[in-house]
Amino acid sequence: MTENKNLLDVSGLTAGYGATSVLKDLNFKVAQGEVVAIIGRNGVGKTTLLRTLMGLIRHSQGIVRFDHQDVSNLKTYQRARLGIGYIPQGREVFPRMTVWENLKVGEMLQQPGKGVDYERVYEFFPILRERARQRAGTFSGGQQQQLAIGRAMVGKPKLMLLDEPSEGIQPNIVKEISRNILKLNRELGMTILFVEQNLDMIMKMAQRCYVMDKGQIIDELEVTQLRDRELMRRILAV
Template sequence: MENLTATNLYSFYGKSPVLQGVSFDLKPGEFLSVLGRNGVGKTTLLKSIMGLTDRCEGDLKFGETDLLKCSTPQRSLKGIAYIPQGREIIPRFTVRENILMGTFARPDGKRDIPDYLFDMFPILREFISRRGGDLSGGQQQQLAIARALAMDPKILILDEPTEGIQPNIVKQIEDAIIQLNRERGLGVILVEQNVPFARAASDRFLVLDKGRVVLNGTSAELTDSVVEEHLTF
C-alpha cells in the first residue's frame, strides 16, 4: 500500500501560484479533511492531486510514482478517484451507464458494478434505468460516489459532497463516506465546511489560508478555538 505525499507543492493557474509550499502525507486507509474559508485553495489542492491545474511544482508522489509526470487518466488508473463540486454526472446517461463509466478507470479491465454500491445507496438500484439528470441533487451525489467507487480506487477525493444536498440525504452520504474508510480501508481526502462531520470522520486535518497550510493535526486537535480562529467568517 502506498502513501500519497506532497512536499513543498506549488500549483498555478496561469502565472499565479494558488498553492504555495503545501506539504502533507496520507497513509493507506487514512482520512484527511482539508479545511479553510472560501477561496483559500482547498479545491485547487484537490485538482492539483488530479493534474487539473495549469502547472505544479514541487513533489507529489503516490508510493514510488511521481504523479507530476502522470496525466489525469494515468492518476485515475493508479487508484485515485475524484468527485468534484457539481458532481459532473452525465445527465442523458442512465444511472447504470453513469456507474459503468467509472469501471473504465479499472486497471484490471473488469466492467462489473460492485453489488455493495446498491447496498450502500439502495435508491440507485431502484432508479437504475433512469437518466442521471432526472435524479435529485442528493441522488446525483450518491451516483457520483458510486461511479467513483466502481473504479475500485485506493483513495477517494471529495469536494464538499454534502453542499446543497437535502438534509435527509446528507446523513446517508456522511455515513457512507465513513463506512468506506473504516470498513473498506479506503483512503479519503475530504474538503468540507461541516466541521462536526470532519471532526467525527477524520484521522487528521489541515487548514489552508491563502494557499498555505497554516495548521494541521489530529481530529482531537480540531478544537472550537481552532474553528473560531481559522474557519469562522
C-alpha cells in the same frame, strides 16, 4: 506516520492558473487508511489542490507521490487508473444519461485487471439499483452525490478525493453520505481526502485535518482538536 505507510506524499507543490500561483510550496502527507480533511476559508486554494492532485491543473514545482510512485507528470486518466478517485464540487454526473450509464463510465477509469463489483456499489447506495434506468439529471443533489461516489467506486480507488460532498444537500442526506464514506473507509480500507466547510461533517468523519490559508498548509489538527467546536468555528469563519 512512517514514510512507508504514506499513500499520498506531497512536497513543495506550487500550482495555479496561468502565471498566477494559487498553491505555494505546499507540503503534506496522508497515510494508507486515513480519513483526512482539508479545511479553511473560501478562496484559499482547497479546490485547486484537489484538481492539481488529480492532474486537472498542471503544477509548476514540487512532487506528488501516490503509492510510492511519482505521479506529478501523469495525466488525469493515468492517475485514475493507478487508484485515485475524484468527486468534484457539484458532482458533475452526466444528466442526460441514466444512472446505469453513469456507473458504466466509471469502468473506463478502472485499474487494469480488476473486475467490477456492482453489487458492492448497490449495497452502499441501494437507490442506484432501484433507479438504474432513471436519468441522472432528475436526481436530487443528495442522490447525485451518491451516484458520483458510486461511479468512483466502480474504479476501485485506493484514494478518494471529495470536494465539498455536503454542498447543496439536505442535512439528513448529509448524515447518510457521511456514514457511507466512513463505511468505505472501514470496510474497504479506502483512504479519504476531503475538502469541506460543513462543521458537523468534518467533526464526524475526519481523523486528522490540515488547515489551508493563502495556498499553503498553515496548521495540522489532531482528533482532539477536531472535537473542539469553537476552535473549528474560528478556523472556518469567513
